[in-house]
Amino acid sequence: MASSARYYADPSAATKFATELLEKCGLSSEDAKSMAKCLVLADVRGVDTHGLARLPQYLDRVSNGRVNAKPNFKLTEKTPVVAHLDGDNGFGFVVATRAMEEAVKRAEIYGIGMVTANHSNHFGMAATYVLQALEKDMISLVFTNSAKQMPPFGGKETLLGISPFAAGAPSNTEVPYILDMAPSVVAKGKIRKAARRGESIPLGWALDAEGNPTTDAEVALNGSMAPIGGPKGSGIAILMDIMSGVLGGAAFGGEVGDQYKDTKPQDVGHCFIAIKPDVFLSTDDFKARMDTLVKRVHSATPAPGFDEVLFPGEPEHRLGVQRHREGIPYAEAEKEMFVDTARSYGIAELVLSAAPLSLN
Template identity: 35%
Template sequence: MTFYTFPEDNLRLFTKNVFLKMGCPEADADLATDVLLKSDLRGIDSHGVARLSGYVRLWEKKRINATPNVRVVHETATTATVDGDGGLGLVVAPFAMKVAIEKAKIYGSGWVSVKNSNHFGIAGYHSLMAVDEDMIGISMTNASPLVAPTYANERLLGTNPMCYAFPAGKYPPLVVDMATAAAANGKLEIAQRSGSPIPEGWAQDAAGNPSTNPHQLKQGGSLLPLGSDKEHGSHKGYGLSATVDILSAVLSGANYGPWVPPFVAFLEPPTDPVGEGIGHFLGAMRIDGFRPAQEFKDHLDNWITRFKNAKTVDENKKVIIPGEPEYNFEQERKIQGIPLIDVVVNDLNELATKLGIAPLS
């Protein structure tokens, strides 16, 4: 296993060229690129440029619309439903968050559900859009069914991530961005690329037995909810995942549960859909709708300081503030570049050859 490091600008140009080859308008290509690069910069390697080939394959299967007419199809003063017209979730979700933010500017909060979309990258990108406006940002999405509910050995839910982001003062934003499964599918993909086993508690085989095989999903197995099993609280992860699924899809008119279309192109969507595409849910709340924004940020700074100074079991380890590792990765990688494993580099260069664009260099 070998890592190669690329300057952010090189990866940004390469990624934009891929989206342009898919037929995306330039503004959409820039936005989609920004979402993916944010993931790589923040150290969430499973959701960055490593996903490019997947988007291209779905586009080739005509399951991603490169030129969507993204629009609001239902709304009130503080709520809306957006139809993504089968577009990249990397473009659709920011559109929806902008709608939520504009409503929040006027009414204090804005809430937007989305149908007919696709994979939207890291949830943190969309929540941080609200933070830039001195708002609390909330984003979540359902995903293709890979997770078995507590006691089941049938895939009925996605990894269904959720994110809450809060602006601080002297500290970076506090960002809680997590899958509601024991592990995101992208972590299995990283283990597959490196040839490493996965920790026990992440997945089970088709019979419901614990498995450390990173290829288990391809063999009829499933991911487990956050908590792994009932004795360790998997019913809580299952409940969180169900909440994401309902807000993202049952509320918007997207597909939910086992009907969510798969992200991989070699698997066809269900023939009996209950909605349209993948669903998201996004929200923005003005802090000054509750108290002066600076007061909130001063007190969140105090909260962070207290937690950072907490007594720990191991004196060499400090309490981690949500979002802190990702922020540190971003500062480091903007200067030192973004590392990509050789398997990903080879995949991207094969993609470049197929699309007729310059390879990574």
């Protein structure tokens, strides 16, 4: 049975550790730091599936030449508010951070900015780029596509990605709105975990290879993921492909490379839209009105089985506050992986504590 022990890392030490590893792989200091920050941010917010645990796989992709460690980005202005970024097969984190920066820059001047990107790779937690826009008090929409793992509604074969859609809006004293959702019922990791433990999965999570709903986790792994709400989740996944792949000039319709299996570049597409609220009303007014909305949602009477009603993004926000205070808890297997990786790349190990930390 897996150990339940947890080892705590200071987020800034984790960022330094990941930065050094990525630099060893040939990324510039700036890009290594930017990508490390994205990965640690996911861990801080409890999106552990998209954090440092993925580092070895990303490092492998650089060493085997599947990702370009030193991309030469090409930005093309389409109109004053719209631009396109060719990511030159760089890491999705770096491409996406630059593309959102460009969208925000345009929104600062014109009220709205939109940037599509192609020739990119997996960009991790979509909320990362919403948080980037929130730092500048911007409303944002984030689209990406990804490798096929889900059939279109009514179909048998996988064609659509489990591509997360994210959106954000700033508030003043209350939590900001951060929706970050994949269009599948659950993440594939949950099915892998059930299969490892020999457990069944609830009906509705996944389909077998024939397109029938299944409760058998092993069968599900050879089948496909089920979209949320049938045609609705499938429709959102198609929208992700339209905004990122079709519009952005990237791969689409089942052709995005699989980062676990394919040797070809992924050619993931993204699309980022930033909106400055004061095109419509002052940013202060907008944020005050957002505070009212958050308070109204919070004041809803909890339904049976609920203690309180939360705003989208609030569970991750709360974990973030806790983890900035106590450190990020990593499992035994992750601790071992960090030690092995540090040794193979000849860098200092990440300092981990067996008890929660007391950080400022």
